[in-house]
Amino acid sequence: MRYTILILCVILSIGVSGCSLKGIKKEASYPTRPDAGNDDKILYSDEKADTIWGEDESIASRFFGKDNQDNGSGIGVNSFLWRASLDTIAFMPVKTADPFGGVILTEWYENPNAQGERFKVNVYIMDKQLRSDGVKVAVFKQKVDKRGRWRDSSVNDETNLQLENTILTRARELKVAQKAAEE
Numbered sequence: 155m156r157y158t159i160l161i162l163c164v165i166l167s168i169g170v171s172g173c174s175l176k177g178i179k180k181e182a183s184y185p186t187r188p189d190a191g192n193d194d195k196i197l198y199s200d201e202k203a204d205t206i207w208g209e210d211e212s213i214a215s216r217f218f219g220k221d222n223q224d225n226g227s228g229i230g231v232n233s234f235l236w237r238a239s240l241d242t243i244a245f246m247p248v249k250t251a252d253p254f255g256g257v258i259l260t261e262w263y264e265n266p267n268a269q270g271e272r273f274k275v276n277v278y279i280m281d282k283q284l285r286s287d288g289v290k291v292a293v294f295k296q297k298v299d300k301r302g303r304w305r306d307s308s309v310n311d312e313t314n315l316q317l318e319n320t321i322l323t324r325a326r327e328l329k330v331a332q333k334a335a336e337e
Contacts, residue, residue, distance in 0.1 A: 231256035231279040234332075235289050238324035239277045242317065246275060256280065262296070270298040271307075275317070284325055291317040
């Protein structure tokens, strides 16, 4: 029994030592606004990535073939809605942003003008099309109680709707600007 555990540990350590962190980026950088004039990295790049199956070969291409992949923008959701969502919540710290699943989660944000109250936003992009029902927003609110602890507080449903409308308006602006640039 001891030898089995020892052999298993040796095999596991050899397997782990063969793994490499080469090519993994430690932190993603998302531009906040197109007119910000900053030199942030572009959200999507055309660089080829080395994978465990060889250069620029994804899991989808291994199982479904390269012809069945989406050769569009490399994003699983509408790019205008995605960009508009990031622009709209740019003042909040982003915790997670998944362009393939269409999920953006923020950290808690406390407005300096409203002490004792903080907000968190989850944005879900539902479709590849720019549609009015293509984005859903969930806003969470907490207030400090008398003992100094954060407690959940209700959020008006109108707040979620207003944020969705702001994102949709910004997405339409981005689409119009792109069409004007193409002409």
